[in-house]
Structures are given as C-alpha cells and as structure tokens.
Amino acid sequence: MADEVILLDYWLSMFGMRARIALEEKNIKFDYREQDLFNKSQILIEMNPVHKKIPVLIHNGKPVCESLIVVEYIDETWPGENQLLSSDPYQRAQAKFWADFIDKKVPGPTRLIWAGKGEEQEAGKKEFIEVLKTLESELGDKTYFGGETFGFVDIAFIGFCSWFDAYEKLANFSIEAECPKLIAWADRCLKRESVAKSLPDSEKITKYIPELKKRLGIE
Amino acid sequence: MADEVILLDYWLSMFGMRARIALEEKNIKFDYREQDLFNKSQILIEMNPVHKKIPVLIHNGKPVCESLIVVEYIDETWPGENQLLSSDPYQRAQAKFWADFIDKKVPGPTRLIWAGKGEEQEAGKKEFIEVLKTLESELGDKTYFGGETFGFVDIAFIGFCSWFDAYEKLANFSIEAECPKLIAWADRCLKRESVAKSLPDSEKITKYIPELKKRLGIE
Numbered sequence: 001m002a003d004e005v006i007l008l009d010y011w012l013s014m015f016g017m018r019a020r021i022a023l024e025e026k027n028i029k030f031d032y033r034e035q036d037l038f039n040k041s042q043i044l045i046e047m048n049p050v051h052k053k054i055p056v057l058i059h060n061g062k063p064v065c066e067s068l069i070v071v072e073y074i075d076e077t078w079p080g081e082n083q084l085l086s087s088d089p090y091q092r093a094q095a096k097f098w099a100d101f102i103d104k105k106v107p108g109p110t111r112l113i114w115a116g117k118g119e120e121q122e123a124g125k126k127e128f129i130e131v132l133k134t135l136e137s138e139l140g141d142k143t144y145f146g147g148e149t150f151g152f153v154d155i156a157f158i159g160f161c162s163w164f165d166a167y168e169k170l171a172n173f174s175i176e177a178e179c180p181k182l183i184a185w186a187d188r189c190l191k192r193e194s195v196a197k198s199l200p201d202s203e204k205i206t207k208y209i210p211e212l213k214k215r216l217g218i219e
Numbered sequence: 220m221a222d223e224v225i226l227l228d229y230w231l232s233m234f235g236m237r238a239r240i241a242l243e244e245k246n247i248k249f250d251y252r253e254q255d256l257f258n259k260s261q262i263l264i265e266m267n268p269v270h271k272k273i274p275v276l277i278h279n280g281k282p283v284c285e286s287l288i289v290v291e292y293i294d295e296t297w298p299g300e301n302q303l304l305s306s307d308p309y310q311r312a313q314a315k316f317w318a319d320f321i322d323k324k325v326p327g328p329t330r331l332i333w334a335g336k337g338e339e340q341e342a343g344k345k346e347f348i349e350v351l352k353t354l355e356s357e358l359g360d361k362t363y364f365g366g367e368t369f370g371f372v373d374i375a376f377i378g379f380c381s382w383f384d385a386y387e388k389l390a391n392f393s394i395e396a397e398c399p400k401l402i403a404w405a406d407r408c409l410k411r412e413s414v415a416k417s418l419p420d421s422e423k424i425t426k427y428i429p430e431l432k433k434r435l436g437i438e
Contacts (some may be wrong), residue, residue: 050320050353064312066319076308089295093283100285101269191291 005049006058007029010037012212015067016157017198020053021155024069024194026078038215058090068099071155084151085184097148098138099156105131113171114163114209115218127170129178136179154189158199161186166203167207199213224249224349227263228379229256231424231431233378236417237327240322240374241290243413257434287318290374297410303370314365317357319376322367325379332390333382344390348397355398362407373408376426377418380405384421385428 007023007030009016023030024160035044035054047056057073062094062140064073075084078109085092109131112124135157139145145153164186176183213219226242226249228235242249253271254263264281266275276283276292283292294303296436303317329352331343354376359365364372383394383405395402432438 050316059309062309062318064309066316067317069312069319072315073308073312076311089292090278090281090283092295093288093292096281096288096291097269097285100288 002060002162003028004060007032008035008041008047008054008056008058010054011200012208013054014163016055017159017162018067018155019057019070020073020160021194022074022084022196024197025082025084025155026074027081028078029072047072047138062107067104068096068152068156071152077154082178084155086146086151096150099146100137100154102135102153102156102160105134106157108161110163110167115213115216116218121171125167125173127171128167129173129201132175132179132182136182139185140179141181144185150189150192154185158186158189158195162202163205166206169206170209176213223277224246226251226253227260227266227273227275227277229254229273230419231427232273233382234272235274236285237374238276238289238293238351240377240413241293241303241419243373243416244301244303244369245337247293247297248298252374260278265411284385287315287322287375290371294371301369301434303374305365307372310365312315316362317354317372319356321372321375321379324353325376329379329382329386332386334435336431336438340390344386347386348392351394351398351401355401358400363404367395368406369411373404377405377408377414380408381418381421382424385425390427394438 005023005028007016007019009019009032011034016189020032033043035041037054038050044054044056045052047058048054048065049063053065055065055067055070057070059073064070071084106128109124109127111121113128115185116124142148144150145157167173168175190199224242226235226238228238230253231255239251253263254260256273259271260331263273263275264271266277267273267284268385270284272284274284274286274289276289278296283289304314306363325347328343328346331339332347334341344432361367363369364376386392387394
C-alpha cells in the first residue's frame, strides 16, 4: 500500500515550511492542505486537539505535530536519501540544540519587528540582530550548519529568511550588512530545489503583512 | 578508556533531575557538580556559552545542553538497557510531543504559583490544573506515559512532582483531588530507584522556597 501523506499547513508559516522542505528532500509526494487559521477546520482540530496549530503531518491517518518533531519523524520514517540528522549522537544533539535555540530565540523578536512599532520594534530589531550574530558565529565558514550537507538546522532556520525582506523594510535595517555569511548561506539553501519549492516569494510576504495585522486586530 | 561523565546541575532543578534520572536508568557513573546559579562557574559558562544554564552533560570533554536533548543523547549513547525512547518513529514522535508540551506549558503557571501572589497566583493555579488535566487524560489508565515501560515523558515530568507539595501549600489546593491518576503515576515512578535517588525531598523544597525568592529578589 502506498503511503498516504497529508500536510495541514499555512503558506506564511516558517514552521510549515520546515515540514514542506523535509518532505521535498525525501521526495515524498504529499497532499498539501492550506488551512485558514482564522477559521480552523475540523480536521485541524481533530488532528492537533492540544495546540490546534499547523503544521500537522498526517501519515496513513496518524498525526504528527510540532514542526521540529515532524522533520525528525520524516527523517526517521524515510531514512533512504538526504539524511537530515547525523547518525552520530553528539552531532544529533548539537543540531537539536541549534534548532531549539532558533525556536526559543527567533519568534519573539521577529514578532516585535512585524507586529510592533516604535521602541518595541527597535528592541525587537536589536535582539534579533544579536540572535542572528550568534547563528552567524555558529555557522562560521561552513557550507551548512551541519557542515558539508544540508540538514536539520538549515531546515529549522531557512523559512525565517523568506521574511527577511519584510523585517528589513519594516524596521529599516540590512541583515546582509550585519551578517553577510548568513545571507550567503541562505542564498546557497535557496538554490536547493526542496527549499525553492517550499518558500513563498519574499515580496508576497512583505505585501501581505498589513492584511495579516488587520486580520489579527493589530494597530 | 572509561567514559568521563560530568553533570553540571542544581539540586532544585526539575530539568537537572531529568538528566540525573536518565543517567541512573542507564547505570552510568557520573561526577555530579552542584552549580551556584547566582555566581556562575567558569566551567558552566564555558560549556554552555549560549544559555549558561544547567543541566550540562559533559561526556569525554564535550558538552550537551538542554535537558530533553541531554536525555535523548544519553538514550542514544548508552542504548543497552532501559530504552527511554521507542525505536518506532511514530511512538518517538508522540513521546517528544508530550515532553515538548510539558516544557511549553508547565514552567509558566508553576512559576506564577511559587513566585507570584494574589490574582496572579490564582491564574497560575487555574492554568496549571488545566495542564495537569490534559496530562492526566493522556496518561489515562496506562502504567507510564509510554505504556508499560518507564520512559522519556515520565522523565520529562516527574521532576515537577517533587515541587507538588510546595505548589499545593503555596496556592492552597490538592493535586490529588484534581488528578488522582497522575498522583498514582508519580507514586509508581517514585518507587523506581533512578527516580528516588534523583529527586530531592519535597519538604526540603517547600522549606527552601522563601530563601529562593529572597535570593531572586521576589517580594
């Protein structure tokens, strides 16, 4: 029996992008189901009753939730090609540490940039630049975060880069001026078919933000 | 060469307790080094320069940080006995989902209980009871969260139970009245040597909280 793979997702979500990229890396055909997060579907509520959030991967009827867990599940379920996490426990732990760092440190300040204004936005920008510099220092002169091959940490972070244009325009700064290596890394990632196919157009995101804020009742 | 295993930890930390329990489950001898979190040691800052937090497992000179990552690393590095995570990808993803749920939902309200007062403390209590009920519903009639064997989710949550006495006294409620199955589960866990050896005495925690608050400048 062929695997049935459904992804509940939302185009703008960098967490959803992680699941898309991982599936593409493994060449898994999947049924992408765009969700309306302002009017949650029955299937989303049933498949992720605890958080009611995307992405949810539904594999042969069984749901897997939380994007990093989804990526790891994909890597373990289809181990054949493009291994995303090393088989060495120490390398795995390091990759998980940095993916966790991204989850803990990036969403807060970036939200202040796109949803805040004035001093709050400035504080978000300042904090975000610090986080980026930590990531740039970890990347160093490597091709990818894990070394020579594209993997878990790259997947964890690259989705945020599709929002870089929006962050820069909203808070008036240049990420490339602050972190040139990180931008070169993002460009390398974007050359991969899995990433290019999975990330929305940056300009489309920038243009959509005023509408998003309106829908969220911000400002 | 024998493994050199050092744990940088702090007796009161439920995150540190996870690492201790996992090492005990694997029968790994380790050098426990109590840390003064109000005056961080050079070794802690060197081994966890990003977060400067305990627990840090130092295995043959190499640090692993973030408690759930530490537990998984221990499970992968010493796979021989007492497997903590299933080898089935779906079961692993489920266990990680619940451990992540604990990390996202428990520390916030429990901090309001021990560090807050008045309405704030009441709100913490209310939220904590909801979280406990979600966990009790996931546990159901199983022996442990993963089924018949003690594992990852049990380790992720049991440390918090050493604080239950303090929460109950501070916010004047009974966890057993709200969630009897969870208390029966905690009692089962506490019968394991790994847990009994790793958790501090509940009364000692309750008594220490006023001093902790004073050191943190609370109240």
